Amino acid sequence: xxxxxxxxxxxxxxxxxxxxxxxxxxxxxxxxxxxxxxxxxxxxxxxxxxxxxxxxxxxxxxxxxxxxxxxxxxxxxxxxxxxxxxxxxxxxxxxxxxxxxxxxxxxxxxxxxxxxxxxxxxxxxxxxxxxxxxxxxxxxxxxxxxxxxxxxxxxxxxxxxxxxxxxxxxxxxxxxxxxxxxxxxxxxxxxxxxxxxxxxxxxxxxxxxxxxxxxxxxxxxxxxxxxxxxxxxxxxxxxxxxxxxxx
Amino acid sequence: xxxxxxxxxxxxxxxxxxxxxxxxxxxxxxxxxxxxxxxxxxxxxxxxxxxxxxxxxxxxxxxxxxxxxxxxxxxxxxxxxxxxxxxxxxxxxxxx
Numbered sequence: 001x002x003x004x005x006x007x008x009x010x011x012x013x014x015x016x017x018x019x020x021x022x023x024x025x026x027x028x029x030x031x032x033x034x035x036x037x038x039x040x041x042x043x044x045x046x047x048x049x050x051x052x053x054x055x056x057x058x059x060x061x062x063x064x065x066x067x068x069x070x071x072x073x074x075x076x077x078x079x080x081x082x083x084x085x086x087x088x089x090x091x092x093x094x095x096x097x098x099x100x101x102x103x104x105x106x107x108x109x110x111x112x113x114x115x116x117x118x119x120x121x122x123x124x125x126x127x128x129x130x131x132x133x134x135x136x137x138x139x140x141x142x143x144x145x146x147x148x149x150x151x152x153x154x155x156x157x158x159x160x161x162x163x164x165x166x167x168x169x170x171x172x173x174x175x176x177x178x179x180x181x182x183x184x185x186x187x188x189x190x191x192x193x194x195x196x197x198x199x200x201x202x203x204x205x206x207x208x209x210x211x212x213x214x215x216x217x218x219x220x221x222x223x224x225x226x227x228x229x230x231x232x233x234x235x236x237x238x239x240x241x242x243x244x245x246x247x
Numbered sequence: 248x249x250x251x252x253x254x255x256x257x258x259x260x261x262x263x264x265x266x267x268x269x270x271x272x273x274x275x276x277x278x279x280x281x282x283x284x285x286x287x288x289x290x291x292x293x294x295x296x297x298x299x300x301x302x303x304x305x306x307x308x309x310x311x312x313x314x315x316x317x318x319x320x321x322x323x324x325x326x327x328x329x330x331x332x333x334x335x336x337x338x339x340x341x342x343x
Contacts, residue, residue, distance in 0.1 A: 032330040057250055064258035074257050084253060091257040095264040097291065102268020103276075104287040111273075121266040126295055131329075133288050178340045181312060182333055184299025188316045189323040189332040191292035203286050207293035215298055216305050227294040228287060235286035236279060 022141060026148020029131055030156075036182025037127075037153060038160040040068050045164025047072060051079035055165045062161040066123065066154060069220065070094040093221035100228055101129040105146070108136035113143035123150030127183070130190040137194075199238045207231035315339040 041062065048058045053075060065071050070091040077087045101124060113120065120143060128150040135141030195201060207227055214223040273281075300316060302309035319336035323329070 029329070032333050053250060057254060060251075061254045061257070064254065065261050067261050070257060070261060074253065078250070078253065084249070084256070087253060088256050088260055092260040092264065095261045098261075098265045099268040100284075100287050100291065102265060103271060104268070104284050106269055106271065106273060107281070107284055117269040118266060121269050122262060124265045126291075130288070130292060137288075178337065181299065181315060181337065181340055184296045184312070184316060185319045185333050185336040186329065187292040187295045187299075188319045188336070189329050191289060191296065192320045192323050193327065194289055194292070199286075200289055203289050204293045207290040208297055211294045211297035212308075224291075224294050228290045231290035231293070232283040232286035235290070236283040239282065 020144050022144040023148040023151075026132065026135075026141065026145035026150075027152040028148075030127065030149045030152035033127055033153070033182060033186060034156045036179050036186075037156040038163070039177070039179035040183075041157050041160025042164040044068060044071050044075070045161040046168055048075040049165065049168060051075040053078075058165055059158065059161045062158050063154075065091075066157060067091075067095055067098075067125065068157075073220070090219070090221070093219060093225075096221055096225045097126075097228065098124050098129075100225070101126075105129065105133065105136065108133070109143055109146075115143060115147050117143075120146055120150065123147070123154055125150070125153055127186065128153055130187060134190055134194070199235050202238060203231050203235040206234055311340060311343045314343065 044062070045058050048061070048071070049055075053061075061071055061074070065074075073090050073094055074087055077090060102121060105124075109117075128146060131149045132141060132146035135145050191204065195204060210227045210230055211223065214226060217223075218226065276284075296316065300308055300312045302312070315336040318339050319332040322335040323332040326332070
């Protein structure tokens with residue numbers, strides 16, 4: 001087999017697996033976030049180890065739950081002796097924002113997608129929602145792009161937990177390096193170009209002020225859902241443009 | 248055993264919140280709500296930024312983190328590159 005035809009067949013196989021150019025573009029766009037993802041994943045794995053979770057449980061939870069805040073809350077509540085149901089409800093609450101993300105993405109995705117929505121949903125996170133939405137709104141990316149950014153997060157998140165299990169406390173604290181700052185900076189970078197008019201500014205300021213007011217006073221997952229819902233509703237009330245002009 | 252059941256239950260709950268938004272029929276969504284969804288990204292991104300600007304978990308707002316965020320905003324306006332914004336923001340944090 002010649003080099004060229006071998007390359008061609010690799011490409012065909014890649015296309016069959018859904019590894020299109022769009023998937024790769026999505027995957028690559030997530031790479032700048034990897035230091036923050038791995039640092040967060042390490043911190044989770046170390047906390048879970050200290051709470052008495054086995055290596056398999058720690059890595060398994062990362063692979064299956066794939067939600068940093070819910071995972072950290074689960075191990076923290078478990079180690080503090082909380083009962084099954086309150087832990088489960090906390091996890092549910094912390095992840096409720098994903099429902100809003102799914103609704104939001106659905107506005108721009110066709111009814112049937114490749115890969116299918118049940119698969120896309122499994123990997124949905126704050127970061128993949130943010131990066132994919134930016135491309136969807138710009139008309140440059142679709143379901144494959146979303147799948148690319150999502151997989152790129154998962155392939156850093158799960159090995160990060162494995163690394164945490166293996167090397168644990170031998171590492172400097174990620175917070176001292178400030179790697180946790182990568183996430184708010186990412187959302188700054190996603191937010192700023194989205195602001196196009198006065199209503200957008202009002203929605204952003206309102207969301208920021210509300211979050212400052214409720215953060216720490218209301219359970220974490222509830223506060224973010226509440227803030228998103230109130231700020232988005234306020235935007236709709238202010239929006240007097242004719243139907244469709246807001247898009 | 249109890250921990251494995253707990254992990255699986257949290258995994259199912261997480262998946263439920265993720266699939267719920269995708270499966271709702273667009274036609275079934277009232278127009279008002281559909282309009283509100285256009286503001287969800289801006290509201291969500293802002294809400295996700297705020298806790299990250301605090302020093303430590305639930306601490307006071309950190310001026311250095313705020314400075315890093317402002318610089319990241321300026322850099323993304325100029326370059327439109329996520330990596331450039333992250334690099335600029337992290338540099339401020341490491342230097343100050």
